[in-house]
Amino acid sequence: MNSLSERKLDLSYLNLKPKTVKYQLTVAQLVEEALKNGEGTLADSGALAIDTGKFTGRSPKDRFVVADALTEDTVWWGDINIKISQEHFEGLYQKMLQFIAQKDVYVRDAYACAHEDYKTTIRVITEHAFQNLFANNLFLRYESEELPAQPEWTIIAMPSFMANPEVDGTRQANFSILNFSKKIIMIGGTAYTGEIKKGIFSVLNYILPTQRNTLSMHCSANVGMDGDTAIFFGLSGTGKTTLSADPNRPLIGDDEHGWGENGVFNFEGGCYAKCVDLTAEKEPQIFNAIKFGALLENINYFENTRTVDFSNIEKTENTRVAYPLNHIENAIIPSVGPIPKNIFFLTADAFGVLPPISKLTPGQAMFHFISGYTAKVAGTEAGVTEPQLTFSACFGKAFLPLHPAQYAQLLGEKMKKHKVNVWLINTGWSGGPYGVGDRIKLKYTRAMITAALKGNLNDQKFVEHPVFGLAMPISCPEVPHEVLNPRNTWANAEAYDAKAIELAEAFVNNFKQFSDLADEEILSGMPKVAQNIN
């Protein structure tokens, strides 16, 4: 097909001989291919709309790490990083090679890390054209044709290749396996594209702290006109993408960043935004990014107009759009920024207990970072159908190959060295728990963040939350003051108090697994009732 590019492409390092290869196609070519293959259709905006099939979210129970000399004593094994043997990997890999020998595949070279010093080259080999378009949108794109003969990392993603759990060491037919020694990510049985980007994220979460003394973070980042960087940590669905898209603050990135000596840098070259209930009014930048080249996943549109019905969640609540950063008008390219001045921890509290904004002491910041309390929102992981309480260490436990303490230590050092302000933002429920209360209005959350960033909360009075000890501002521009103290938003204040104690107990119980980290400072950041509970 693309004979010039094909000649440059060498897959022998993988022992891979596909039936045909379509290498480094342009966006227009990939869209044409996808339409020709029947993978999807065009929406009225010009975006390609596809369905990912059985999987419309990640499957964390089917994510494996190959155990070998490199990983045996360094990886944090358990239900996050599930062990698989080298023998099983080899067996499955050989079958994958046979499968691909009969396939027409798409190959694309790209890289991760917008900072030159961290550039990590990636080759993505996919079964479908749309997966390749996803890789093109989410990873960093080569400007010239200076493509590497052999990349550092290879991702092989073949949704119709199924494992046989009886012999392959997997749980079921689908799998996502990280092999740190061979530098291969092998994905089968699922076409959910999130597995591709979160695979490389897991890789960088291993390499950066261990080999580069650099913190890797599950956060979005933007920068104000004064060069003040803000980062927003949060588990999926808590608002990283939504809140970092701000017409007044150029965007660095929406999901995965590193924090090195001189500042932060995006790992990616694009965004992967949730689409549920998206409107041009509430989220104009994201809405406008959905145009030719963007990839819509699992949405429905009105048949007569092909206008996307963002309220339709028939296929999944986790409807998504993937687009390159340059679809956001104020994106910073290359996506790097100075050392952060403000850190926001986003939590979607389904209990409706945590204040919508509070300022954290260094001890509280460490405690909340390690705890990573939030809810898993519906759809992002297989089997999660309503908000589910979770403690996701570092606000991204599912992607951490190392023990959370390693990330927490790096963050703690940086927070202190640079005297960063740390805020906890509840983007979840207010007025009662999920089912009773409502999700806090996006415009209030935006106003609170803007006030914090502009320094407008520094001279406001704060009151201390009686159970969590968090400092809550008593007023904030553009936000009704009663919203700021969650106890005021509940119909029954005693019910609130009981729920707050219940949540504090859950925090304390969860922290027991990290008790070796509990120095005096972290202990000072625990819920105030902790002493009574223990």
Ligand SMILES: Nc1ncnc2c1ncn2[C@@H]1O[C@H](COP(=O)(O)OP(=O)(O)O)[C@@H](O)[C@H]1O
């Ligand atoms: N108060 C709020 N703050 C942030 N997001 C909110 C809020 N209320 C509702 N949302 C919705 O929650 C979702 C947040 O998702 P997203 O920003 O994609 O999360 P993440 O990037 O952390 O995975 C969006 O669909 C957004 O419209």
Ligand SMILES: C=C(OP(=O)(O)O)C(=O)O
């Ligand atoms: C893509 C995902 O999450 P996020 O919204 O954080 O990018 C995911 O968890 O699969």
Ligand SMILES: [Mn+2]
């Ligand atoms: Mn996101």
